[in-house]
Amino acid sequence: MESLGWLEILGRMALRFAPVWAGLALILGTGFALRGRLGLAGRLFGNGIGLAGLTIVLFWLLTALFADLIATHDPLAQLSGLKNAAPGSPAPGSSYPFYLLGGDSLARDSFSRMVAGARRVLAIAPAATLCAMAVGVLLGLPAGYVGGRLDAALSFLANLVLAFPVILLFYLLVTPEIRETALPRTFAALLFLFPLLFLILLWHSRYRTRARPWAVGMIPILGLGLWMWSGLALDADPLGVWRLEPGLLTVFVAVVFVNAPTAFRIVRGLALDLRARDYVAAARTRGEGPWFIMLWEILPNARGPLIVDACLRVGYTTILLGTLGFFGLGVSPESPDWGSTINDGRRFLAIYPHAAVVPALALMSLVLGLNLLADALREESLHD
Amino acid sequence: MLGTALCLSLLVFWLTHLPPNLEKLAKSQGSARMSDAEVASWLERSGFDRPLPVLYGEWLGVLPRADCGHCGVMQGEWGQSTVFRQPVSAVILRSLAATGWLMLWVMAVMVPTALALGALAGMREGSRTDRTISVATILTAATPEYVSGVVLVALFASATAGLSPLLHEAGWIERRTLFQGTASGAMTRITFWNFALPVATIALYGTGYIARITRASMAEVMAQPYIRTARLKGAGLARIVLVHALRNALVAPVTVILLQLPWLLNGVVIVETLFAYKGFGWTLVQAAGNNDIALLLGCSVVAVTLVLATQALSDLAYRALNPRLRVG
Amino acid sequence: MTEPVLRLEGLTVSFGTRRGRFPAVEDLSLAIAPGEVLGLVGESGSGKSTVALAVMGDLGPAGRIDRGSLRFGGRELAGLSERALRPIRGAGIAMVGQEPMAALNPSMRIGAQLAEVPRLHARVSRAEARAAAWRAAEEVRLPDPERILDSYPHQLSGGQLQRVAIAMALMARPRLLILDEPTTALDVTVEAGIVELLREIRQEHGTSMLFIGHNLALMAGICDRIAVLYSGRLVESAPAPRLFASPRHPYTRALLRALPRIEGARRPPVPLAGGQPLPHERPQGCAFAPRCGHAQGGRCDVAPVPLETAGPDETVRCLRWREIREQPIVAEPLPEARPGPAVLEVEGLTRRFRTARGTVHAVEDVSFSALEGETLAIVGESGCGKSTLARLIMGLDRPDAGRIRLTGVEVQDRPAGRRPAALTAAMQMVFQNPADTLNPSAPVGRQVMRALELFQGASSAASLRTRLSELFGLVRLPESLAARMPRQLSGGQRQRVGIARALAGDAAILVADEPVSALDASVQAAVIETLLELQRIRRATLLFISHDLALVRQIADRVMVMYLGRVLEIGPATQVFGPLAHPYTRALLAAAPRSDPTAALRPAPAGDPPSALDPPSGCPFHTRCPRRAEVPGRLCADRLPPLAEVAPGHAIRCHLSPEELRKQPPDEERRPAAPLTPSCRGAS
């Protein structure tokens, strides 16, 4: 069989992405039709940069969702003879007749590994961002709102973590040796408590005066939350639904740990700014508790910058995950994530660049999309 | 500041002296097939079985050691590197010097470019120049060093892809590649061909980031009433930008550039690994990868000190640039 | 007739936004003669600033002159390029804005900023420019020019900065000076000084001025002619005395009625219902029709109303101006308050803030009590501690010393949130800034509902909803607004929601910190009316904090005057505004603008208030007191006078005896009781 030319490769790839195109058309079409009623999100449709960012991000989200349909091969399967194969090389006797983007140094399909890598990144990065933001919110709000010694103590802790160059932190935290200690589990137990605590406080402060709605919300929050927490953090889910493998847990904890202090700083700054508002004073004079004021008076008005920050942060987390992979930290050797694929590929970079360039471009485009989106969101919320 | 440094060093000390790390150290120094009992006895012989505060005190130099009295970090005794079989201080000094050159060039390229681009874009918000620069800077700020490094090498230093084969065939260059894919040669002699790619790789990311901040700051300043005052006085655009806007607009970016240094350290680690340049970052990776506890501790102390120093420096710069905060 | 300095002919300006182009100013024709001061008044959003920026050729990328001409000394300005405009800016026309601090470059010394003007326009040497800056600083009566020229803007006070801005505008001797609300950000005393300076400048140099403002009373004192803008259109223009004596347009009449008057004791301003439409939301026909008491259906609401000439140099845009012969409306005098027992007692309250530069004495040893059913006004210049006092009382801040008794219970050690629910409900606060008083991300109804839930938690959901609609009715808001977000309401409406929220627990005491100072005059009067009515119905106590002496005189039962954290005088309003008053109270009264162009000029009190950072020893007012010389020796500078009772319920902190205080000082001009302007004479 002949190797494919570049045009053919592109055509075949476009075909493989069919489910993504369909999803994109559906989502963007609906969004465009309803843009008048979508508020800030709707205004993205009138902003070139925003639309570009949204499209790229959605593209990767859908790719992650439909990864099984898109991938041509098993990302771990090695086909003899296709070691470092050029893009478009024929792959006879496998699930698809070609290695569309070539093979890597272990004769695995680069295209499928890229697609599988998207799923891995998008499973971790948003969740880790949310977790870090929960930590940032729950510590940053009191630091900014209450101030004083509490602020000094929390800020000191945050600065402590921030003073570590990220890579050093990773080399200290994400090692096989650390995984043998109880450290990751303890950290996870603590960090995963924050999102749960956030929901509990949110609900309690709002409905503490009214028993019915209080109970209606609190029971599912507590039940579901504790169940997930015990499974994910302690690996003690009696039903076995929620589980995180130890390697992933360490990576997750490390990424949250690195992100939390900056999230804290941003939330703290916003709270510091918003606490002087009259409506906060009004809430205090009518006897509201501090958590109501922080979560219901301050937080909703900080949402603009926080959404922008969340976008940027998912991108940053993607970069961090790539960094971990690049240094071979916390990932199994055959993992298809982009960072380790780049790392594997760079050894033959000068001769067979495609194995490293493919995941590199994928990672870059996802982060680019997120940054464009954040930029447009910031611009649109400023010009309100 | 001193408290922070102490806390941080204690933290690093604790993390590097966790039991599994020590066990690994024992096995690498003794033999890989040591039994648990042998490991324990090795640790006892080397003194690692004593409580952590004592070890930390000895390392710091506030507690006396059996062999040499007070000989710790404070006395300049950083211990012996197990990987390089040399004193830690010598290894670190050598690598810092190498990294210093890298940083110098990065700064020399990055800072002027970033400030100029940012100021140009923020001068007229929404103009075509602004949009072009904005998209370009968002792009580079979205490209981590391990991506841009890979792409740059593929483009300029690959014998099979990118520009080099074309140039070579056309007979424009003698070598197989335009730039060199490694910077190990730069350890002895820095040339444009072996140093441009590593410098560009680090500078790209930082340029985008700093230019974004400069642009935002510049745009904000240009919307201030005092710029209108200057315009209504009859001042021209050049004068407005240079005399009235620039100084006020530079406060934020200068602070950020300094705070950016720690992140630069990240880039340094990646780039030195990628281009096999034996500087500080490369040494750090060697130390961590080979469980060289003394060297890792030394690197950490240097890195953290660097970060704290830049934080203090950025504070000073902020004060110096902002007359409101100057005393008197 | 001589050629006017500036002539606008049919000027139409629009702004492009992403939702389309909106007109800001339509068909505006005006002329300013050499040496003339033209006042341009209008509520916020009426297009005043747009006019100024159009003249300066600085509308920005969004703004555009659609039609009309702008002739400056016979030269057409519309369509000139940036480069061609440059020599005119500064040298021909200069502008002074509202925020002096923002208008000066924070990182450049004052001297350099001033010297830049001659360097730009006259190409003089550095030394000459510096000398010119020195002269300019002296010309605007800046004390110690040497020091000021060497300072950065943040080292000067607001009044000094505005003088610097004026000096800068005058340096190239422009023929036209545009002043866009030059005193809005300043205290009355400082404002009076700036107005005096402007008058002198005009006399000395004959500079023409376009004075933009929203406060008619202030303009009465300086403008020759006044033009009234409504919703982007000129509705009336006339010489100032004529305009005040017999306004023609119903809007001008309403504005004058809503104007707080320093001479109108215990007569609240008359409100004007509704709000000004934005230029693009104007109804067909007369833009004022929805709010006009004389509107005739089928006549006023069909076609745009043309501008008519009503006399020499007088125009009016109303179809019925010839027919309207209304009796000037004046509000009923407020009934005498029948105060009950004391509900709030404050004793020796002190709050100091330790800052990097020293200790700020925000509130020093303040004692007073507020009685049931009365309006107690707290007045003073900015920075005198009014808001800190309110925050202390509300428990938003902790006092360093002193006692606060709320209906007999001591609460000084219980910050807001730790006070028993009943006490919390009993005293509530109304805030100053309508943009800030409501949480921007929750519907306004839900915010009031939340207060109801807290204060009346035991009630059923249905009864809470009934209470909500009652409250909305009470503050005269349609219930349909409950579902709106704050940004969808006007400033006045938001303040009403704020009042409704404060009333959710049937508050017995309302602490209102400048509740109307951010509102336009016509809206201001309406909110005041609501507050007073509630007080009457519920016999609530109103603690009314304000810097607007005219308004205070119109509505307060008792007045407390504060200066640098201390009470200088407290007593019944009739007495505080009467012949026996503290020298500072007198100075404040003298500085308050009179809405009467014929009123005699009064000297403005000297100097800026000293900083509360290190208040002067002795009598806090002694650095500015005009009567200090009458006290023997250094008593005023050395010893703090006690707050001594001079009449029942009336106490003054001064070393002068009541008899001496009652005597007018020889140099102060004796004014007859201020003559009421004709439009207000009516019921009196």
Ligand SMILES: Nc1ncnc2c1ncn2[C@@H]1O[C@H](COP(=O)(O)OP(=O)(O)OP(=O)(O)O)[C@@H](O)[C@H]1O
């Ligand atoms: N840059 C702009 N873009 C869009 N609309 C504008 C812009 N500047 C002013 N406008 C609109 O023009 C109208 C008049 O504005 P202008 O600021 O001149 O009013 P003003 O009377 O000076 O108000 P204020 O007293 O609040 O300063 C308003 O409706 C305003 O929203």
Ligand code: SF4
């Ligand atoms: S034209 Fe009619 S509505 Fe307009 S001001 Fe005159 S009377 Fe009132």
Ligand code: SF4
């Ligand atoms: S005590 Fe002296 S300085 Fe103070 S107000 Fe009286 S006369 Fe003036």
Ligand SMILES: [Mg+2]
């Ligand atoms: Mg204005």
